[in-house]
Amino acid sequence: MRFLFVFCCCWMLSFGNGVLGKTSNSQINKEYVEKLLEKSSTYLKSSHKDVKEKGIKLLNFLEVLVKDQQDAYLKLKVNSAKIDFFLNNRDTIYAKQYIDKNFELIDRIKDERELGLNYEVLGVLMSLQGKKEAAKTAYIKAKDKLSEFGKPADRIDINYNLAIILLREEAWKASREHALASLKAIKETGVKKDRVKRLQMMLATSHIYLGEYVAAQASFDSILQDAYYKPDQYNFEGLFSHTKGIYFEEKNELKKAAFHYRESSKHYKKYAYEKMNEVSSSIALENKLRLQEKENDKIRVENELNKERLKSTKYLFILCMIVIAILIVFGANQFKAVRYKTKVNQQLTKNYEDLVLANKKVDLAYQAKSDFMDAITHELLTPLNTIKGISFLLQKRKKNTEEEHQMKLINLSSDYLLEMINDVIHLNALNNGGEEIKREPFNLNFLIKDLVASSLVTKNNKNNKIHCTLDDKIPEVLSGDMLKVSRVVTHLLDNALKFTKEGDVYVSTSLLHSGKETVDVRFVIKDTGRGMSDKERQQIFDIFNQGSVKVNREYGGVGLGLSIVKKILTLLEGEATVESSLGKGATFSFDLSFGRVATQDKPQEKALKNSWSEDKSRLNVLLVEDNKVNQLITEKIITNYGFKCDSANDGEEAVALTREKEYSLVLMDVMMPKMDGFEATKHIKGMYEKLPVIALTALSEDLNKEKFDEAGIDEVLSKPVNPEKLYQTIVRYSKPMS
CATH class of the missing domain: 1.20.5 (Single alpha-helices involved in coiled-coils or other helix-helix interfaces)
Structure with a gap:
């Protein structure tokens, strides 16, 4: 039967002109496809596996059928049917593929209404994947398009979906507005009236939590008067009773609330029992229908055979x-x-x-x-933060020569460990695609000079000389990712200083090309150190590779720096080359392209010190930290700078303190018991939107950027935090208390 069905379809497409006269083939295809789409939709709604399989095969057949057609709208309809099927089966991978196909088709036909409808479907997909913000963004784009280009009926579903997602976010006012907009569209168009009762239910919920009890009661009354409301619809009745329970609970009428909660439970039980009976009944009915079908087929065959016997002759037989x-x-x-x-x-x-x-x-x-x-x-950065904090506090005290030497050893060891941990985190972010290219104006030559000066102070412990030659033809200000460029130069410079003893390191820049919009610059870092063999040079950019165990023991390090260099340069569309031989040093070079910056766009120096910063006692900081040792050390650093500081042991205590006292700024740890820093920040921002919240955490900012942004955290300071950077951040974000 399936073969015969497909054969007939192909015959109709091939010979449609001959059978139907002068009717065009495209018209036949459109009507034919729409009928088959309706049939496939009916099949897919069935609870029977065999019928559903027929619907799936029919959809696949339609996709092949419209593949070579010129009618883009026809393809949109078939793709939309497949999207509905995949979403109903929670297959988000294939649903996303077909949504993207529809975006390509819509871009070709420039249909703003279809674009809005496709954004609405994308919002449903994002909701299924648990991406609340992405779903909300898609719904908002859909609403903008459909409000301007859509039909009145299109505004029903998009406002309905926005009302649901905002209700889950407890944005009661916004949810109420969209529910009212959906009701208005239903009233204007007269379609989808069965949604009115659910919209009224959403309105009732919003009214309850907004304290609008009269309006909530009006929504309840409207549900009871709705033509589509039936008391025997136990699923909806269960939700109705539950919402009324909330209503009376909010009004502190607890006996009535308890009654409605019990009623809700009863209705849900009846709904479950009803569903079970429906399934049993449908199975029994299906068996009866199949038996009757077989019996009818048997009778029909027997009648046909009897007729044939009467009419047949010898030759016909x-x-x-x-x-x-x-x-x-x-x-x-x-x-x-x-x-x-x-x-x-x-x-x-x-x-x-x-x-x-x-x-x-x-x-x-x-x-x-x-x-x-x-x-x-x-776990690594928290104790390291303790070590760095204690080291900073001890440096403030007077000490003898031996103690000062011991402090330097502590600082060197902790800095080495911190550098290694940061390299691992950075490499992980690069591997996961967590790095984005930024475009900001900066002075390249000043940046190189600062990096060289910093390396001389912190890394040059082997009596090396650094020679810096910078091309003055390079424009004063360029546009590019300053942080990534500095990381590449720093890693290469550190590498040169590490493998060179009492030698020379040469850093140079040269202008390769200067155009109207772009500037190409070559960077060269050369040293006179140990160099490397051909085999070592081929593996130098591999992760955790330093040539040999002997090299690792002699020079230290874990072999991450050059791996990070390679990945960053790939991101910046550059490539590092190395020339070296044993005993003759090594030369690393790479080319990068930067944008030009207009004179008026040059970066200006900004003063970190505010006019009121002298009166530091007027700044009150709330420190939220569950680790007692880190809490005491960080509090001591803050008070040493002259600020006031209160401490909270977890998120719940922090929220309570912000209600009781006025603070200039909150320093928030993220990973804490009871209530973590993300949730605590949401509560605080909900009460005091303009109160700055600075994350003081060991979590990677790149890997957790979406969480920080969603919570409303203003800036992230990584543990162990530099005391001077902590001071500057407090001054920059705080305002004195009145």
């Missing part, structure tokens, strides 16, 4: 036998083909299920890796 023989051969071939296709489809289905499972495992593994990085970073 022979002819029938010949035809039957042909049909048997043809049927046998078709049976083999169908069986083969069935096996292929089963294998494809299994492969698809395996792929979905594999994707889930990959997602879980990625999440596990991210959680591990957060945990290990926190």
Whole structure:
């Protein structure tokens, strides 16, 4: 039957002009496709597996059918049907593929209404994936398009969806506005009236939490008067009773609230029982229908045979036998083909299920890796923060020569450990695609001079000389990612100083090309150190590779710096080259392209010190830290600078303190018991939107940027924090208390 159905479809497409006269082939295709789409939709709504499979095969057939058609709207309809199927089955991978296909088609036809509808579907996909902000953004884009270009009926669903997502966010006022807009569109168009009662339910919930009890009661009354409201719809009735329970609970009428909660439970039980009976009834009915079908087929065949017996003659019988023989051969071939296709489809289905499972495992593994990085970073940097803090405080005291030497050893060891941890975090962020290219104006020659000066102070412990030659033809200010350029130069400069003893290191820049919009610059870092063999040079950019164990023991390090250099340069569309031989040093070079900056766009020096910063006692800082040692040390650093400081042991205590006292700034740890820093920040920002919250954390900012932004954190300071940077941040963000 399936073969016959497809054969007839192909015959209609091939010979449609001959059968239907002068009707165009495109018109036939459109009507034909729309009918088949309606039929596939009916099949897919069925609870029977075989019927659903017919719907799936019909959809696949339609996709092939419209592939070479010029009608983009026809393709949009078929793609939209497949998107609905994948979303209903929570297959977000294939749903996203077809949504992207529709975006490409819409870009070709420039249909703003279709664009809005596709954004609405994208919002549904993002909601299924748990990406609340992305879903909300897609819905807002859809609303903007549909409000201007859509039909009145289009505003029903988009406002309905926005009302739901805002209700979950507890944005009661915004949810109420969209629910009212959806109701207005239903009233204007007269369609989808069955949604009115659910919209009134959302309105009632918003009214309750906004303290608008009269309006909430009006919504309840409207539901009871709705033509589509039926008391025997136990699922909705359960939700209705639950919402009324909330209503009376908020009004402190606890007995009534308890009554409605009990009623809600009863309705949900009835709904579950009703569903169970429906499934049993549908199975029994299906069996009866199949038996009746078989009986009818048997009777029909018998009647046809009786008629044939009456009409048949000797020659007709022979002819029938010949035809039957042909049909048997043809049927046998078709049976083999169908069986083969069935096996292929089963294998494809299994492969698809395996792929979905594999994707889930990959997602879980990625999440596990991210959680591990957060945990290990926190566990390493938290005690390191204690060491750095104690070291800073001890430096303020008077000490003898031996103690001063010991303090330097502590600082060197902690700085080395911090540098290694930061390299691991940075490499992980680069591997996960967590780095973005920024465009900001900066002075390249000043940056190189600062990096050289810093290396002379912090890294040059082997009596090396650094020679810096900068091309004065390079424009004073360029546009590019200053931080990534500084990281590349710093790693290469540190590498040269590490492998050179009492030698020379040469740093130079030269202008390669100067255009109207771009400037190309070559960077060269050369040393007179130990150099490397051909084998070492080929592996020099590999992770954790320093040539040999002997080199590692003699010079130290873990072999991450040059791996980071390679990945950053790849991100900046550059490539490092190295020339070296044993005993003759090494020369690293790379080319980068920068943008030109107009004179008026040059960066200006900004004073960090405010006019009121002398009166530091007027600044009151709230420190939120669950580690008692870190809490005491950080509080001591803050008070040493002259600021006031209170401490909270967890997020709940921090929220309570901000209600009781006025603070200039909050320093928030993230990983804490009871209530973490993200949730605590949301509560504080909800009460005091303009109160600055600075994260003081061991978590990677690059890997957790979305979490920091969602919580409303103003800036992130990584542990162990530099005391001077902490001071500057407090001054920059704080305002004195009145």
